[in-house]
Amino acid sequence: MIDTGLAGKVVLVTGGSGGIGEAISRAFAAQGARVAVHHHAGEREPPGRARWAHVTPHAEAARSLADELTGAVSVAADLAAPDAASRLLDAVEDRLGPVDVLVNNAAHCETPDSIGELTAEGLERHYRVNAVAPALLISELARRHRPERPAPCVVNISTDAARAFPGQIGYGTSKAALDGLTRATALDLGPTGIRVNAVAPGPVQTGWMDDAMEAQVSDLVPLRRVGEPGDIADGVVFLASRQARWVTGQVLQVAGGHAL
Structure with missing residues (x-):
């Protein structure tokens, strides 16, 4: 049996209460970790715009x-708030102790989001949650790290469509920024021992696909099925585990070969 070394660790999962986030929270708890399940504090999306998220x-x-x-x-x-990073880490530390694993899973996505329908406000909402908040959380986590403690690690949740996501410009480009953030912070924080990686899911069934769509999407995946939230959670646990102790700056596609 593999010992992941995660028992007793404090894990913060943003957007950790539904879909992929819930699966990640459950997977860490199954390893004996103490999980802080983050949820959004209130509703800020304007009425009349469809939206979806991984949480x-x-x-x-x-x-x-x-x-x-x-x-x-x-x-x-509310991850869009300027002081969200410090307030969120304060709340976790007060109740569980210093964070050992940060999973930046919370995501904002809304439609319309094609190139002809973009608005400054919509782009800002995407970037604040999907790129700015993870950057500030990583920065705050690094500032709080003390050399006498084992170094924490970070796993960001991207998408395998970050390279080019037509029809989802704000969402896709903000996730591309998250991929770049993963590599840059891994280089910056490497000397401290803090590892930063990302998981890039393919199409995952979290309730947004009906049977017909799921069958259609499955045909686009080399392994001929859509993902399940647990598929993504397993990849996240691996990157946080001692088995990945010499892995940093990587964007791991957990997508059944979807973006090959």
Whole structure:
């Protein structure tokens, strides 16, 4: 049996209460980690614009999951707020202790988002949550690290379409920025021992595909199926584990070969 070395570690999963985030929270808890399940504090999207995300933003879902998982807590923050990083890490430290693993999973996506329909406000919302918030959380985590403690690690959740995502310009380019952030911070923080990696999911069934769409999308995947949230969670756990101790600056595609 492989020992991931994650038992007793403090893991913060942003957007950790639904979909891929819930699977990640459950996977770390199964390794004996103490999980802080983050949820969005309130609703800020303007009415009339469709949106989707990899997370369930409601406090009730986060509290319910945290109650179910041993040693877990739920924490709230609006990641678009300028002080979200410090406030969120303060909340986790107060309840569980210093963060050992940061998973930047929370994502904002809305439509319309094609090149002819972009707005400054929409782009800003995408970038604030998908790129700026992870950058500030990584920065704050690094500032709090003390050399006498084992170095923390970071896993960002990107998308395998970050290279080019037509029809989802704000979302796709903000995730491309997250990929660049992963590599840059891995280089900056390498001397401190802090590892930074990313998982890039392919199409994952989190309830947004009906049977017909799932069959259509499966035909585009070399392994001939869409992903499940647990597929992504397993990749995240690996990158946070001791087995990945010499891995940093990588964007791991967990996508069934979708973007090859």
